[in-house]
Amino acid sequence: MDEQQERKRGLKNRHVQLIALGGTIGTGLFLGSGKSIHLAGPSIVLAYLLTGIICFLLMRAMGELLLSDLKTHSFIDFIVKYLGEEVGFVTGWTYWICWITIAMADVTASGLYVKYWFPDIPQWLPGFVILLLLLFANLITVAMFGEMEFWFALIKIIAIVFLILVGVVMVVNGWKTPQGHASLLNLVNYGGFFPQKLTGFIKSFQMVTFGFIGIEMIGVTASETENPKVVIPKAINEIPLRIILFYVGSLTALMAIYPWNDISTAQSPFVQVFKNVGISFAAGIINFVVLTAAxxxxxxxxxxxxxxxxxxxxxxxxxxxxxxxxxxxxxxxANAVKFSTFVIALAVLANFVVPNASLFQFISSVATTCFLFIWGAIIVAHLRYKKNKAGKEKTTFTMPWYPVTDYLVLLFLAFVCVVMCLEKTTLLALIAAVIWFVILAVIVKKMKKA
Structure with missing residues (x-):
């Protein structure tokens, strides 16, 4: 590798662990979990558990690819190697634009969160300041990025663990709530475990799957990870299990304290629980947690x-x-980081000048839809790798039960695509994502002819 392209391995194990945790545990859990609970009822826990297992298998496949060649920059290199430059081009630029869109959403949202304490401040200002601070931090060293992400993620984890502990105490003591008493029986006493029938359970997978977006980020950190042969397997084996624990644990706690149909959709369920145990400033605490999540x-x-x-x-x-x-x-x-941040800043400023929430939400839905393609490309690349000579060599970190598990992941991703066809909004996002891929494919063909 060229000296000008060599990057420092400054990310430690704790950094990599928390990067993936922080990427997947976001505002959806703290603010949007009430809506997802009302979609499927207590069975939402099972949906998260099953999706978490699929994501673990995805990570194992990606981990085997990463450790097969530690000189690679990211998982995109393996897609290029085993699926061709055209697929690599489409996947890489799709991944880039997806994260740009996610950043636009989070920077925009951070302005609203700050206005909770300072209502008179211009909405664009907090997001812009946060963006500048994060840019400078990312330009210093990769270890600085890892350190910031470690503490950001730790704040979210502390909030979740606190909720789970509160839930355990309330259930053990049969705590009286405005809706009755805290009890594990609340998971089945109000319409059963599947109160919205199989339809509600199936529809929840679209939202649940998107809750795990960001788990593949380890595949971008490989070339900057300290001692990757030890850190990457450890991170991959532990992270999905922790994410499942946090999601399943926190949602179970919420529905044990309150019947699922009494959990608020208008405010964060976390606020509802914390207020019930006498923490009057719960809304402020959650707002701070959500700001750090953004x-x-x-x-x-x-x-x-x-x-x-x-x-x-x-x-x-x-x-x-x-x-x-x-x-x-x-x-x-640095140049690539500056350029990407500049694009995010332009988009955010444009969003404030010409606000159109519905259009912005639609673009975000298209971006998250594209992750199904990205995850699928990782699995197909792994299948090709295993058929290759290099993939037949014995390694210490392999995909369990290959190739059945690879096809299981692909089947699950196809299932989520079918689920998206059941709702008009997600169907339109799916169609728009397909159009995006067609446009990129046309660009690739024109570039090859040029």
Missing amino acids: ASACNSSIFSTGRMMFALTCKGKSKFAKKMSQVSNRMVP
């Missing part, structure tokens, strides 16, 4: 889009590609 997602977006831009241009010969694929004196792909 900052965490934006931090991850800047990191991943910068690294993806670096990976996509590192072999390019144009002036733009050469500029983007250089690293700074601090061994950080």
Whole structure:
């Protein structure tokens, strides 16, 4: 690898662990869990458990690819190697634009969260300041990014663990609530475990799957991870289990304290629980947690889009590609990070000038839909790798029960696509995502002819 493209391995095990945890545990759990609970009832716990198992298998497949060649920049390199440059181009730019869109949403939302305490402040200002601070942090060293993400994620984890502990205490003591008493029987006493029938349970998978977006980010950190042969397997084996525990644990606690149909959809269920145990300023606490969750997602977006831009241009010969694929004196792909952050900032400012919430939400839905394709490409690349000579060599970290598990993941992703066809909004997002891929495919063909 060229010296100008070599990056420093500054991410420790605790950084990598919390990067993936922080990427998947976000505002959806703290603010939107009430809506997801009302969609499926207590069976939402089973949906998270099953999806978590699928994500664990996805991570194992990706981990085997990453450890097969530690000189690679990201999982995109393996997609290029085993599926071709065209598929790699489409996947890489899709991943980049997806995280740009996610960052737009989170930076915009952070302005609203700050206005909770300072209602007179311009909405664009907090998000813009947060974006600048995160940019400077990402330009210093990769270890600085890892350290910030560690603390961002830790705040969310503390809030979740506290909720679970409160739930345990309330259930054991049969705590009286405005809706009755805290009890595990609340999980089955109000219409059973599947109160919304099989239809509600199936429809919940679309929302649940998108809750795990960001878990693949380990595949972008590989070339900057300290001692990757030890850290990556450890992180992959532990993270999905922890995520399942946090989601399943917190949602079970919520529905044990309150019957699922009495959990608020107008406010965060976390606020509802904390207020019930006498914490009057619960809304302020949750607002702070959600603000750090938004900052965490934006931090991850800047990191991943910068690294993806670096990976996509590192072999390019144009002036733009050469500029983007250089690293700074601090061994950080500074130009790629700056460019990605600049695009995020332009989009955010444009969003404030011409606010259109429905359009913005639709674009975000399209972006998250594209992750189904990205995850699928990782699995297909793994299947091709295993048929390759390199994939037949014995390694210490392999996909369990290959190839059945690979096809199981692909089947699950196809199932989620079918589920998306059941609702008009998600169906339109799915169609728009397909159009996006067609446009990229046309661009690839024109580039090859040029």
